[in-house]
Amino acid sequence: MAALTKDRDTPMMGEGGMMFVLPHGSAVTIYRGALVVVDSTGTVKPGTTATGLKAAGRAETGTTDDAALARFRRGVFLFENSASGEAITNAHYGDDVFIVDDQTVARTNGTGTRSVAGKCRGVHASGRVWVEI
Incomplete structure:
Protein backbone atom coordinates (compact mmCIF):
# COMPACT_ATOMS: atom_id res chain seq x y z
CA MET A 1 0.00 0.00 0.00
CA ALA A 2 1.31 3.47 -0.82
CA ALA A 3 1.30 6.49 1.48
CA LEU A 4 -1.83 8.65 1.60
CA THR A 5 -2.64 11.33 -0.95
CA LYS A 6 -5.96 12.38 0.66
CA ASP A 7 -7.89 12.12 3.93
CA ARG A 8 -8.67 8.54 5.05
CA ASP A 9 -11.53 7.16 7.14
CA THR A 10 -9.54 5.16 9.70
CA PRO A 11 -11.96 3.17 11.87
CA MET A 12 -11.41 3.05 15.62
CA MET A 13 -12.27 0.08 17.83
CA GLY A 14 -14.60 1.08 20.66
CA GLU A 15 -15.39 4.60 21.79
CA GLY A 16 -13.26 7.50 22.92
CA GLY A 17 -9.52 7.38 22.88
CA MET A 18 -7.30 10.13 24.21
CA MET A 19 -6.80 13.33 22.19
CA PHE A 20 -3.44 15.11 22.07
CA VAL A 21 -2.04 18.21 20.37
CA LEU A 22 1.60 18.86 19.39
CA PRO A 23 3.32 21.10 16.82
CA HIS A 24 2.94 20.14 13.15
CA GLY A 25 6.15 19.09 11.40
CA SER A 26 7.50 21.46 8.76
CA ALA A 27 7.11 20.83 5.03
CA VAL A 28 4.79 17.82 5.44
CA THR A 29 1.15 17.13 4.69
CA ILE A 30 -0.81 15.27 7.33
CA TYR A 31 -4.08 13.73 6.15
CA ARG A 32 -6.97 13.14 8.53
CA GLY A 33 -6.96 9.44 9.41
CA ALA A 34 -3.20 9.03 8.93
CA LEU A 35 -0.97 7.10 11.29
CA VAL A 36 1.16 9.91 12.73
CA VAL A 37 4.46 9.91 14.59
CA VAL A 38 6.49 12.25 16.75
CA ASP A 39 10.04 12.73 15.50
CA SER A 40 13.22 13.64 17.38
CA THR A 41 12.32 17.36 17.26
CA GLY A 42 8.98 16.76 19.00
CA THR A 43 6.85 17.52 15.97
CA VAL A 44 4.08 15.43 14.42
CA LYS A 45 4.59 13.96 10.95
CA PRO A 46 2.97 11.23 8.84
CA GLY A 47 4.22 7.71 9.50
CA THR A 48 7.03 6.56 7.25
CA THR A 49 9.68 3.86 7.07
CA ALA A 50 12.37 5.21 9.40
CA THR A 51 13.88 4.49 12.78
CA GLY A 52 13.66 6.67 15.89
CA LEU A 53 10.00 7.62 15.40
CA LYS A 54 7.39 7.36 18.16
CA ALA A 55 3.92 6.31 17.05
CA ALA A 56 1.54 9.04 18.23
CA GLY A 57 -1.88 7.88 16.98
CA ARG A 58 -4.44 8.69 14.27
CA ALA A 59 -4.54 12.24 12.86
CA GLU A 60 -7.83 13.94 13.72
CA THR A 61 -7.25 16.92 11.46
CA GLY A 62 -5.48 17.18 8.13
CA THR A 63 -3.25 20.12 7.29
CA THR A 64 -0.16 21.33 5.46
CA ASP A 65 0.17 24.39 7.74
CA ASP A 66 3.57 24.28 9.44
CA ALA A 67 2.34 26.78 12.06
CA ALA A 68 -0.67 24.65 12.97
CA LEU A 69 -0.99 22.27 15.86
CA ALA A 70 -1.50 18.64 14.90
CA ARG A 71 -4.42 16.92 16.67
CA PHE A 72 -4.20 13.16 17.07
CA ARG A 73 -5.96 10.45 19.05
CA ARG A 74 -4.56 7.35 20.72
CA GLY A 75 -6.57 4.13 20.71
CA VAL A 76 -7.05 1.00 18.58
CA PHE A 77 -7.27 1.78 14.86
CA LEU A 78 -7.70 -0.19 11.63
CA PHE A 79 -4.74 0.22 9.27
CA GLU A 80 -3.70 -1.45 6.03
CA ASN A 81 -1.74 -4.70 6.18
CA SER A 82 1.53 -5.27 4.33
CA SER A 115 9.78 2.08 13.97
CA VAL A 116 7.13 0.38 16.12
CA ALA A 117 3.55 1.40 15.31
CA GLY A 118 1.99 -0.36 18.29
CA LYS A 119 0.50 -3.72 19.27
CA CYS A 120 -1.50 -5.97 16.96
CA ARG A 121 -5.04 -6.34 18.32
CA GLY A 122 -6.26 -8.65 15.55
CA VAL A 123 -6.85 -8.80 11.83
CA HIS A 124 -10.23 -7.69 10.45
CA ALA A 125 -12.09 -9.87 7.92
CA SER A 126 -10.99 -7.31 5.26
CA GLY A 127 -7.34 -8.19 5.95
CA ARG A 128 -6.61 -4.84 7.61
CA VAL A 129 -4.97 -4.78 11.05
CA TRP A 130 -6.26 -3.42 14.37
CA VAL A 131 -3.32 -1.57 15.94
CA GLU A 132 -3.24 -0.26 19.51
CA ILE A 133 -1.27 2.99 19.63
Whole structure:
Protein backbone atom coordinates (compact mmCIF):
# COMPACT_ATOMS: atom_id res chain seq x y z
CA MET A 1 0.00 0.00 0.00
CA ALA A 2 1.31 3.47 -0.82
CA ALA A 3 1.30 6.49 1.48
CA LEU A 4 -1.83 8.65 1.60
CA THR A 5 -2.64 11.33 -0.95
CA LYS A 6 -5.96 12.38 0.66
CA ASP A 7 -7.89 12.12 3.93
CA ARG A 8 -8.67 8.54 5.05
CA ASP A 9 -11.53 7.16 7.14
CA THR A 10 -9.54 5.16 9.70
CA PRO A 11 -11.96 3.17 11.87
CA MET A 12 -11.41 3.05 15.62
CA MET A 13 -12.27 0.08 17.83
CA GLY A 14 -14.60 1.08 20.66
CA GLU A 15 -15.39 4.60 21.79
CA GLY A 16 -13.26 7.50 22.92
CA GLY A 17 -9.52 7.38 22.88
CA MET A 18 -7.30 10.13 24.21
CA MET A 19 -6.80 13.33 22.19
CA PHE A 20 -3.44 15.11 22.07
CA VAL A 21 -2.04 18.21 20.37
CA LEU A 22 1.60 18.86 19.39
CA PRO A 23 3.32 21.10 16.82
CA HIS A 24 2.94 20.14 13.15
CA GLY A 25 6.15 19.09 11.40
CA SER A 26 7.50 21.46 8.76
CA ALA A 27 7.11 20.83 5.03
CA VAL A 28 4.79 17.82 5.44
CA THR A 29 1.15 17.13 4.69
CA ILE A 30 -0.81 15.27 7.33
CA TYR A 31 -4.08 13.73 6.15
CA ARG A 32 -6.97 13.14 8.53
CA GLY A 33 -6.96 9.44 9.41
CA ALA A 34 -3.20 9.03 8.93
CA LEU A 35 -0.97 7.10 11.29
CA VAL A 36 1.16 9.91 12.73
CA VAL A 37 4.46 9.91 14.59
CA VAL A 38 6.49 12.25 16.75
CA ASP A 39 10.04 12.73 15.50
CA SER A 40 13.22 13.64 17.38
CA THR A 41 12.32 17.36 17.26
CA GLY A 42 8.98 16.76 19.00
CA THR A 43 6.85 17.52 15.97
CA VAL A 44 4.08 15.43 14.42
CA LYS A 45 4.59 13.96 10.95
CA PRO A 46 2.97 11.23 8.84
CA GLY A 47 4.22 7.71 9.50
CA THR A 48 7.03 6.56 7.25
CA THR A 49 9.68 3.86 7.07
CA ALA A 50 12.37 5.21 9.40
CA THR A 51 13.88 4.49 12.78
CA GLY A 52 13.66 6.67 15.89
CA LEU A 53 10.00 7.62 15.40
CA LYS A 54 7.39 7.36 18.16
CA ALA A 55 3.92 6.31 17.05
CA ALA A 56 1.54 9.04 18.23
CA GLY A 57 -1.88 7.88 16.98
CA ARG A 58 -4.44 8.69 14.27
CA ALA A 59 -4.54 12.24 12.86
CA GLU A 60 -7.83 13.94 13.72
CA THR A 61 -7.25 16.92 11.46
CA GLY A 62 -5.48 17.18 8.13
CA THR A 63 -3.25 20.12 7.29
CA THR A 64 -0.16 21.33 5.46
CA ASP A 65 0.17 24.39 7.74
CA ASP A 66 3.57 24.28 9.44
CA ALA A 67 2.34 26.78 12.06
CA ALA A 68 -0.67 24.65 12.97
CA LEU A 69 -0.99 22.27 15.86
CA ALA A 70 -1.50 18.64 14.90
CA ARG A 71 -4.42 16.92 16.67
CA PHE A 72 -4.20 13.16 17.07
CA ARG A 73 -5.96 10.45 19.05
CA ARG A 74 -4.56 7.35 20.72
CA GLY A 75 -6.57 4.13 20.71
CA VAL A 76 -7.05 1.00 18.58
CA PHE A 77 -7.27 1.78 14.86
CA LEU A 78 -7.70 -0.19 11.63
CA PHE A 79 -4.74 0.22 9.27
CA GLU A 80 -3.70 -1.45 6.03
CA ASN A 81 -1.74 -4.70 6.18
CA SER A 82 1.53 -5.27 4.33
CA ALA A 83 1.71 -7.87 1.59
CA SER A 84 3.25 -11.35 1.34
CA GLY A 85 6.08 -12.02 3.81
CA GLU A 86 5.35 -8.90 5.82
CA ALA A 87 1.61 -9.60 6.26
CA ILE A 88 0.21 -9.69 9.79
CA THR A 89 -2.14 -12.49 10.85
CA ASN A 90 -4.18 -13.16 13.98
CA ALA A 91 -1.25 -15.32 15.13
CA HIS A 92 0.59 -12.01 15.70
CA TYR A 93 -1.96 -10.77 18.26
CA GLY A 94 -0.10 -8.82 20.98
CA ASP A 95 3.09 -8.53 18.93
CA ASP A 96 4.66 -5.22 17.97
CA VAL A 97 3.83 -4.17 14.41
CA PHE A 98 5.90 -1.68 12.44
CA ILE A 99 5.28 1.50 10.43
CA VAL A 100 5.59 1.23 6.64
CA ASP A 101 3.82 4.52 5.81
CA ASP A 102 0.97 6.66 7.13
CA GLN A 103 -1.64 3.94 6.57
CA THR A 104 0.26 0.63 6.44
CA VAL A 105 1.85 -1.64 9.06
CA ALA A 106 4.12 -4.67 8.73
CA ARG A 107 5.00 -7.76 10.75
CA THR A 108 8.75 -7.01 11.02
CA ASN A 109 11.04 -4.04 11.52
CA GLY A 110 12.32 -4.42 7.95
CA THR A 111 15.83 -5.45 9.13
CA GLY A 112 16.10 -2.44 11.41
CA THR A 113 14.55 0.19 9.11
CA ARG A 114 11.10 0.65 10.71
CA SER A 115 9.78 2.08 13.97
CA VAL A 116 7.13 0.38 16.12
CA ALA A 117 3.55 1.40 15.31
CA GLY A 118 1.99 -0.36 18.29
CA LYS A 119 0.50 -3.72 19.27
CA CYS A 120 -1.50 -5.97 16.96
CA ARG A 121 -5.04 -6.34 18.32
CA GLY A 122 -6.26 -8.65 15.55
CA VAL A 123 -6.85 -8.80 11.83
CA HIS A 124 -10.23 -7.69 10.45
CA ALA A 125 -12.09 -9.87 7.92
CA SER A 126 -10.99 -7.31 5.26
CA GLY A 127 -7.34 -8.19 5.95
CA ARG A 128 -6.61 -4.84 7.61
CA VAL A 129 -4.97 -4.78 11.05
CA TRP A 130 -6.26 -3.42 14.37
CA VAL A 131 -3.32 -1.57 15.94
CA GLU A 132 -3.24 -0.26 19.51
CA ILE A 133 -1.27 2.99 19.63
